[in-house]
Amino acid sequence: MFKVKNKTQRYKGYKDSGVEWLGEIPEHWEATRVKNIFRLVVEPAPNNNDFELLSVYTEIGVKPRKELKEKGNKASTTDGYWLVKKGDIIVNKLLAWMGAIGVSNYNGVTSPAYDILRAKVDIESNFYHYLFRNSACISELKKHSRGIMDMRLRLYFDKFGDVVIPYPSFDEQKIIVSFLDDKTTKIEDAIAIKEQQIQLLKERKQILIHKAVTKGLDKNVAFKDSGVVWIGNIPTHWELKRFKFIAKANKGKLPNKIVSNPYNNLPPYMSMEYLRGGIENQWVSDKDAIVINSGETLLLWDGSNSGEFIKSRKGVISSTVAHIIFKGINENFAWYYSTVLEREIRGNTIGMGIPHVNGKFLNNLSVLLPTISEQKEISAYIENASQKIETAIGLKQEEIAKLKEYKSSLINGVVTGKVKVC
Numbered sequence: 001m002f003k004v005k006n007k008t009q010r011y012k013g014y015k016d017s018g019v020e021w022l023g024e025i026p027e028h029w030e031a032t033r034v035k036n037i038f039r040l041v042v043e044p045a046p047n048n049n050d051f052e053l054l055s056v057y058t059e060i061g062v063k064p065r066k067e068l069k070e071k072g073n074k075a076s077t078t079d080g081y082w083l084v085k086k087g088d089i090i091v092n093k094l095l096a097w098m099g100a101i102g103v104s105n106y107n108g109v110t111s112p113a114y115d116i117l118r119a120k121v122d123i124e125s126n127f128y129h130y131l132f133r134n135s136a137c138i139s140e141l142k143k144h145s146r147g148i149m150d151m152r153l154r155l156y157f158d159k160f161g162d163v164v165i166p167y168p169s170f171d172e173q174k175i176i177v178s179f180l181d182d183k184t185t186k187i188e189d190a191i192a193i194k195e196q197q198i199q200l201l202k203e204r205k206q207i208l209i210h211k212a213v214t215k216g217l218d219k220n221v222a223f224k225d226s227g228v229v230w231i232g233n234i235p236t237h238w239e240l241k242r243f244k245f246i247a248k249a250n251k252g253k254l255p256n257k258i259v260s261n262p263y264n265n266l267p268p269y270m271s272m273e274y275l276r277g278g279i280e281n282q283w284v285s286d287k288d289a290i291v292i293n294s295g296e297t298l299l300l301w302d303g304s305n306s307g308e309f310i311k312s313r314k315g316v317i318s319s320t321v322a323h324i325i326f327k328g329i330n331e332n333f334a335w336y337y338s339t340v341l342e343r344e345i346r347g348n349t350i351g352m353g354i355p356h357v358n359g360k361f362l363n364n365l366s367v368l369l370p371t372i373s374e375q376k377e378i379s380a381y382i383e384n385a386s387q388k389i390e391t392a393i394g395l396k397q398e399e400i401a402k403l404k405e406y407k408s409s410l411i412n413g414v415v416t417g418k419v420k421v422c
Contacts, residue, residue, distance in 0.1 A: 008413065008418075008419045008420075009419065009420040009421075010418070010419070010420055011026040011027070011028075011417060011420045012027075013026070013027040013028075014026060014027055014417075015027045017031040017164065017166070018031060018164065019031070019164040021136055021137070021139065021140040022164060022165070022166065022416055023416070023418075024417075024418075025166050025416065025417040026168075026417040026420075028169075029166050029167065029168045029417055030166070030167040030168075031164050031165070031166060031167070032164065032165065032167050033161060033162055033163065033164055033165070034117075034160055034161050034162070034163045034165055035157075035161030035162065036120070036121075037119060037120060037121055037123060037128075037165070037167060038089065038117040038118065038119055038120060038161075039117070039118055039120050040115060040116070040117060040157045040161075041082070041083075041088070041116040041117065041118045042082065042116070043082060043083040043116075044080050044081070044082065044083070045078055045079065045080065045081045045082070045083050045109045046079075047079045047080075048079065049078060049079065049109065051078060051081075051083070051107070051108045051109045052064050052066075052106055052107065052108030052109070053065045053066070053078055053081075053108060053109060053110070054084055054090065054104060054106055054108045054109065054110045055068075055110065055111070056090045056091070056092050056100050056101060056102055056110070056114065057100060058095060058098050058099045058100045061102030061103070061129065061133065062090050062102045062103065062104045062105070062106070064106060064108065078109045080112065081109040081110060081111060081112060082109060082110055082111070082112055082114065082116050083108075083109055083116075084104050084106070084107065084108050084109060084110050084116055085104075085107055085118065086104060086105060086106060086107050087103065087104070087118075087119070087125040088103070088104050088116050088117060088118050088125075089101065089102070089103055089104075089116070089117040089118075089125065089128060089129070089132065090102060090103075090104055090110055090114050090115070090116060090117075091114060091115040091116075091117060091155065091157075091160070092113070092114055093113065093114065093115055093154050093155050093156060094113070094153075094154060096138075096141050096145065096155040096160075097138065097141055097142035097145045097150070097153050097155060098138070099133050099138050101132045101133060101141075102129050102132070102133060103125040103126055103128065103129035115156075115157055115160075117157075122170040123170065123173060124170065124173035124174045124176075124177050126177045126181075127168075127173040127174075127176055127177050127415065128165075130176075130177070130180055130411050130414075130415050131165060131166070131415040131416075134408060134411045134412045134415060135408055135412065136412050136416070137165070140163060141155055141160065141163065144159040144160060144162065144163055145159070146159065166415065166416060166417060168417070172422055175421065175422040176414055176415065176421055176422065179414065179421040179422075180410075180411060180414055180415075183407075183410060184407055184410075184411070187403055187406065187407045187410075188407075190403055191400050191403050191404065194396050194399055194400050194403075195400065197396055198393050198396045198397065201389050201392055201393050201396070202389075202393070204389060205385075205386055205389045205390075206339070206340075208382065208385055208386070208389075209336050209339060209340060209382055209386070210340050212336070212378050212381060212382050213333065213336050213337045213340055213368065213378060213382075214231055214232070214234060214340070214368060215233075215234070215235070216235050216238070216370060216374060216378065217374075217377060217378060217381055218235070221235045221236070221237075222235070222236045223235060223236060224236045226240060226366070226368075227240075228240075228366045230343075230344065231366060231368065234368055235370070237370075237371075238368050238369060238370050239368070239369040240366055240367070240368060240369070241366075241367050241369055242363060242364050242365065242366065242367070243341075243362055243363055243364065243365040243366075243367055244363035244364070246326060246327060246328055246329050246334075246367055246369070247324050247325065247326045247327070247329075247334070247367075248324070248325045248327070249299060249301075249322040249323070249324055249359070249362065250322060250323045250324075250325060251301060251319060251321070251322045251323075252290075252316070252317030252318050252319055252320075252321050252322065252323065253318075253319050254318055254319045255269060255284040255285075255286045255289055255316060255318075256286050257284070257285045257286055258282050258283070258284055258285075259282070259283050259284075259285050260281065260282060260283075261283075262280075262283045266283035266284060266285055267283065267284055267289060267291045267314070267315050267316050268280040268282065268283055268284075268313070268314070268315040268316070269282040269283060269284050269315060269316055269318070270292075270312065270313060270315040270316060270317050270318065270321065271318070272305075274313060274315065275298070275310060275312070275313060275321075276310075284315075284316040286316075289316045290316065291314065291315065291316055292312050292314070292315065292316070292317060292323055293312070293314055294311075294312060294313050294314045295311055295312065296311070296312040296323060296324075297309060297311065297312070297323075297324040297326070297331075297334065297335055297338060298310050298311070298312045298317065298321050298322065298323060298324065299321070299322045299324050299338075299345075299357065299362075300320065300321055300357075301320055301321055301322045301356060301357045302319075302320040302351075302354060302355070302356050302357075303320055303354060303355070304355065306345075306346065306349050306355045306356055306357050307342055307345035307346030307347075307349060307355075307357055308342060308346070309324070309335070309338040309339055309341075309342060311335075322357070324338070329367075329369065329375065330372060330375035330376055330379060332375075332376075332379035332383070333370075333375035333376070333378060333379045336378075336379060336382050337367060337368070341365055341367075344365060345357060345358075345361070345362060345365070348361045
């Protein structure tokens with residue numbers, strides 16, 4: 001198991017770097033501008049090339065597009081794209097302020113929307129990969145970006161080139177990269193283990209829910225065959241109804257007018273980002289917009305997550321989401337049972353490109369109906385048992401957050417010379 005070490009070593013002597021974001025650096029290091037280390041490269045790829053198409057991402061850096069599940073829009077041709085050599089730094093000018101910058105470990109091509117930086121002096125490119133992607137440097141890059149608001153910021157090389165950065169010796173850069181590769185790999189392995197543990201806890205919770213809503217809590221009850229393969233035997237006194245008789249799916253519609261500035265208490269627009277806990281950043285000004293209250297059951301109807309049930313926040317849903325209105329069933333029991341239906345719904349979507357919920361299949365899905373008193377009892381049991389699992393998940397998530405914070409702090413300390421590794 002990875003353990004965080006609090007004791008750090010410092011270099012013998014330090015000097016002022018001359019810039020606030022960098023502070024003091026080891027006295028034998030240089031502080032120089034980006035343009036003194038890198039040059040902007042503009043080399044168009046030849047026509048009819050079959051070079052590797054590369055992209056740069058905030059979370060994972062530079063990767064071949066073909067390796068990613070979410071590939072985005074596929075270019076019909078890469079003629080005229082910029083050539084990239086292994087060791088080049090790729091900069092997404094639009095998202096550099098969010099960390100979309102990194103070293104390429106591949107030869108290939110990339111979009112002309114990106115800048116390609118190539119070293120003018122001897123460097124270990126991965127040292128600058130670590131530097132440019134750490135939070136302190138990203139904040140400095142944001143200050144040098146142009147634009148009237150965050151989402152319109154652009155980092156052009158004439159400004160990027162003026163940023164002052166550390167320049168240790170080539171040999172020292174290699175030692176630092178080796179150290180960070182080792183430490184960050186161990187941290188990431190520890191994070192991966194905790195993420196696996198979280199996944200197992202989530203699976204345990206789902207098994208608990210599935211058993212409770214399909215078998216009940218009475219171990220001595222008599223059972224009968226439900227006639228539904230994925231449900232199996234059920235308590236003899238339970239009813240079995242089709243989804244369409246206990247629920248109605250009301251699809252939303254795309255609002256006519258979505259605004260970025262709220263006024264007159266406009267309701268928020270429930271984008272996927274907002275639904276999943278993001279901040280309000282869009283509002284609906286349609287007079288006839290139907291506002292859904294927080295805590296309602298929604299079904300993602302279209303897209304890669306179609307078939308997923310999710311709790312609403314107060315706002316207006318889009319045309320890709322349906323509001324599920326239950327009748328004659330306890331709301332909490334209905335919610336838990338809905339999560340059990342997800343696997344069936346998601347396994348039977350329709351659509352060649354973008355998947356969609358199969359409405360006919362949804363309406364004919366089997367729903368089990370214990371007595372109302374049992375529904376309440378089952379819901380209370382699930383809520384109590386789930387809370388224990390959610391607490392365990394929360395603790396694991398806190399541990400992951402601390403590891404990520406330590407990783408970021410370690411990288412920042414090492415690449416700016418605050419922590420000695422050689």
